[in-house]
Amino acid sequence: MIAAASEPLRVGFFLVPDFPMMTFGAALDPLRQANRIAGRSLYKWIFVSTDGAPVHSSAGVPIPIDYSIADMPACDLVILCAGLNHIKAYKPAVFRWLRSLHGLGCVLGGICAGQFLIAKAGLLEGRRCAVHWELLAAFQEEFPQSVASNAIFAVDGPFITSSGGTVTLDMMLxxxxxxxxxxxxxAISDQFNHPEIRQQNSAQRLPAQTRFGIRNPKLLEIVKVMESSIRNPVDLQVLARRVQLSTRQIERLFVTHLGKTPSAFYAGLRMARAHDLILQTDLSIADVAQICGYMSVSRFGRMYRAQYGNTPREVRQGGLTRRSAVN
Incomplete structure (x- = not known):
């Protein structure tokens, strides 16, 4: 990782079309604030794109670019900022450039989905990296040799990665x-009304009790098991023994607190994972079905259509818009 240095550190921001503005701002503005507080230039930064042309954010905001990857000057740290359309930068020239930077000793950072590019360049095998919870399953399937984490950010040797959004501020701090x-x-944290600098192993998501409004401890335990057992769904009887309740008692808990039967709630979790994989990976529909615990592709297709109104193939071919936590 970057050690203490007396000279201004040069940071390059490689922007991929449709990058998320919040994540970009959370990476850039702490550097500006550092210069302001110090009263001198601690950091300098440049903006880079594949060809040197301006890049639009996911909100349509154009960012002028200083350099292309071919003529970019030396940097101490290069941060790749990408969103759900990170594959727009899946280009051999980009991967060669990243491998060259790594060979020169440049620290590489990936924020939001920037780590997909570093991994695709073959640089994250055996390395720990933070991935946004919405992209975690897709990353794990595409790069099984990387150690993907749901931590807010991760540092592993010359690589630093953030899961995106506001936690990028913690990474930059x-x-x-x-x-x-x-x-x-x-001092920067204080200026930004950020009362606590979070550590790497802090949780990304709101806890399940907040997301689902669960207060019953046994129901909460069951939901946590369900969320962690998508590929191999756990039978209701097994869950019942785990929390020492009858299946009938569990069914009443789900209906009372979540308005759904246990099977319907579990199916919703599995379908959400499937939807992420359908839209964010090139995995076959049969593979997605298996990853989400469905041995029958036809049954998986029926369940998916009942949930989203279209078959998996129609969604993928039509490029239908989805809700997104990272875009």
Whole structure:
């Protein structure tokens, strides 16, 4: 990782079309604030794209670019900022460029979906990286040799990755503390009304009790097991023994607190995972079905259509819009 340095550190931001503005701002603005607080240039930054042309964010905001990957000057840290359309940067020239930067000793950062590019360049095998919860399953399927984590950010050797959104601020405060000292990182956090600098292993998502409004501890335990057992669904009788309740009692808990039967709730979790994989990977529909615990592709297709109104094939071929936590 970047060590303390006396000279201004140069940071390059490689922007992929449809990158998320919140994540980009959370990476860039701490550097500006560091310069302001210090009263001198601690950091300099440049914007880079594949060909040097302006890049539009997912909100349609155009960002002028300083350099292409072919003429970019040396940087201490290059941060790749990408969203759900990260595959737009899946180009041999980009992968060669990343491997070259790595060979020169440049620290590489991936924010939101930028780590997909680093992994696709073959640089994250055996490396720990943070991936947004919405993209985690897709990343794990595409890059099984990487150690994907649902931590808010991760540092592993010359790589630093953020799961995106506001937690990118915590990642950048880590970078600033490592390169310019904890005092200035704390001062930036204070300026941004950010009362606590979160550590790498902090949770990405709201806890299940908040997301689903669950207060019953036994129901909460069951939901956590369901969320962690998508590929191999756990039978209701097994869940009942785990929490020492009857299946009838569990069914009443689900209907009372969540308005659904256990099977319907579990199916919803599995379908949400399937929807992510259908839209974010090139996995076959049969593979997606298996990953989500369905041995029958036809049954999987019926369940998916009942949930989303279209078959998996129609959704993938039509490029239908989806809700997104990262875009």
């Amino acid at each position: 880590y970078v600033i503390a490592a390169s310019k000292g904890r005092d200035i990182a704390d």
